Every structure is written in C-alpha cells, then in structure tokens.
Amino acid sequence: MKKIYKYTLELIDHQLITMPADAVILCAQMQRGNMCIWAEFDTEAHYVKRPIFIRGTGLEFEEPTCHCYIDTIQHEGMVWHLYAGREVRL
Numbered sequence: 001m002k003k004i005y006k007y008t009l010e011l012i013d014h015q016l017i018t019m020p021a022d023a024v025i026l027c028a029q030m031q032r033g034n035m036c037i038w039a040e041f042d043t044e045a046h047y048v049k050r051p052i053f054i055r056g057t058g059l060e061f062e063e064p065t066c067h068c069y070i071d072t073i074q075h076e077g078m079v080w081h082l083y084a085g086r087e088v089r090l
Contacts (some may be wrong), residue, residue: 001043009035011080013061015052018077021087028071028082035073037082060063 004026020085028037033083037052046075051072055061057079067083 002040002075003043004040006031007037007039009037009052009054009076009082011035011054012052013088016049016088017052018047018049021048021089023050025070025084028073030073030075035075035080037070040068048087051089053083053085055083057081 005019008017008021009028010053017037019039020043022045023039023041026038026040028035030036035054051062053067064072067085070084072079072081
C-alpha cells in the first residue's frame with residue numbers, strides 16, 4: 001500500500017532523514033515556518049537514511065558525490081535549493 005508522508009527539515013547544510021528505501025520525494029515547501037519535504041512510499045518497504053543537502057543561492061559549497069535535485073524554496077529573503085543523496089542502509 002502507498003502512503004505520502006511529510007518530513008520536517010532543519011535549515012542546515014546536511015542532514016540524514018530516515019525514510020523507506022523506495023521513497024520518492026515529491027516536493028519541498030515551507031509549512032507554518034518549517035521547511036518540509038513530502039515523499040511517497042510503500043508502507044512495507046524497509047527504512048534507510050537518506051542525506052538531504054540544502055544550498056543557498058550565491059553561497060559556495062562542496063558538491064556531494066551523488067545527488068538528485070528535489071526543489072527550490074524561498075524563505076525570509078533567501079532562496080534555498082534542496083538535493084537528496086544516495087541512501088544509507090540501516
């Protein structure tokens with residue numbers, strides 16, 4: 001069975017989110033002052049840790065070795081770009 005779940009992010013460069021292995025990240029948006037991503041997944045899937053990278057427009061950063069663009073969010077005068085890295089099995 002499929003489900004869509006919200007994950008609230010911290011506004012930091014890199015974090016690990018625990019989510020099902022087959023999760024497809026649908027979008028990122030601000031909700032009630034929090035940066036969030038929504039993901040669709042199979043409720044029977046095993047869980048992994050997925051790295052999430054947040055990069056600000058015009059700021060320098062080291063590029064992660066493997067990443068997939070998620071979405072762009074505007075918040076408090078800044079523009080943030082979110083990427084997902086390769087999953088890490090638990």
